Amino acid sequence: GEDVEQSLFLSVREGDSSVINCTYTDSSSTYLYWYKQEPGAGLQLLTYIFSNMDMKQDQRLTVLLNKKDKHLSLRIADTQTGDSAIYFCAETTSGGYNKLIFGAGTRLAVHP
Amino acid sequence: NAGVTQTPKFRVLKTGQSMTLLCAQDMNHEYMYWYRQDPGMGLRLIHYSVGEGTTAKGEVPDGYNVSRLKKQNFLLGLESAAPSQTSVYFCASSPPAGGPHEQYFGPGTRLTVT
Numbered sequence: 001g002e003d004v005e006q007s008l009f010l011s012v013r014e015g016d017s018s019v020i021n022c023t024y025t026d027s028s029s030t031y032l033y034w035y036k037q038e039p040g041a042g043l044q045l046l047t048y049i050f051s052n053m054d055m056k057q058d059q060r061l062t063v064l065l066n067k068k069d070k071h072l073s074l075r076i077a078d079t080q081t082g083d084s085a086i087y088f089c090a091e092t093t094s095g096g097y098n099k100l101i102f103g104a105g106t107r108l109a110v111h112p
Numbered sequence: 113n114a115g116v117t118q119t120p121k122f123r124v125l126k127t128g129q130s131m132t133l134l135c136a137q138d139m140n141h142e143y144m145y146w147y148r149q150d151p152g153m154g155l156r157l158i159h160y161s162v163g164e165g166t167t168a169k170g171e172v173p174d175g176y177n178v179s180r181l182k183k184q185n186f187l188l189g190l191e192s193a194a195p196s197q198t199s200v201y202f203c204a205s206s207p208p209a210g211g212p213h214e215q216y217f218g219p220g221t222r223l224t225v226t
Contacts, residue, residue: 008152031212042116042202042217043155050212088154097162098143098206098213099170104154 004103006089011109018076020106022089025070029091032065033100034074037086046074046087076108084110114138118203118218125193125225133188133221135203143206144186145170145215146178148199155202161186162208193225 003025012018024032030051035043049056049063049072056063062075076083086107090100116137125131135144142163147155157170161180175197177189186205190197200222204215 004154033212040219042204042219043215044217045214048212048214097160097168098208098215099145099157099160100215102154102156104152 004089004091004101006087006103006106008104009107009109011111012079014079014081014110014112016079018074018079018083018108018110020074020076020087020089020108022072022074022103023070024072024089024091024101026091026093026101027067027070029093031092032063032072033090034061034063035088035090035102037088037105039085043088079108079110081110081112084108116203116205116216116218118201118221120221121219122222123224125190125223127194127225129193130189130191131193131223132190133201133203133223135186135188135205135218136184137186137203137205137216138184139205139216140183141205141216142183142208144180145204145206146176146186146188147202147204148172148197149202149220150199158188158201193223195225197223198225199223 033048034046060077064073086105089103093099145160146158159178164183203218206215
């Protein structure tokens with residue numbers, strides 16, 4: 001079945017780059033997403049990538065997609081304390097209706 | 113424009129009690145979703161709706177019922193709460209599929225069943 005896997009925790013120093021990785025199983029996914037959840041809040045869309053793209057850059061964010069290995073990554077350049085949050089990878093499902101399968105989330109901790 | 117709102121924000125129930133969680137959106141979105149979030153498990157889809165008067169089961173529907181009588185509202189009901197339903201519940205809405213449509217999330221309801 002469809003599944004999305006992520007490592008659960010990442011700790012980085014302020015100013016360094018963060019790389020959060022994700023693997024997915026549904027090769028028919030049209031879009032892959034990164035959502036961010038700050039403490040006590042709902043999820044908010046950070047960025048997405050269409051499945052026929054290899055890379056997408058948006059200011060400090062770079063998304064890399066390796067379709068052969070079903071691997072997605074999110075790189076945050078110059079990580080700041082405000083980037084501390086949980087980051088969820090998600091893929092569209094084959095069932096349609098914009099339904100998503102979410103990974104368990106990676107908690108990013110940024111320390112001075 | 114409030115986006116997606118959820119009431120209540122917190123609730124404590126005893127086993128066997130019932131309650132309804134209300135989700136409202138003011139973006140005229142067709143699709144609405146209910147998720148539960150548990151530690152280490154991400155978000156799992158409980159039920160969803162693709163339009164007024166329609167509902168469908170998601171990944172973990174057992175123990176929950178839903179209704180979408182008005183386009184802007186999506187209600188999640190627990191008829192007989194169990195401790196396994198202790199979780200944070202999120203509602204989301206989105207426009208119909210056909211592009212990279214964002215799901216807009218509410219702030220969540222933290223439910224504890226004792």
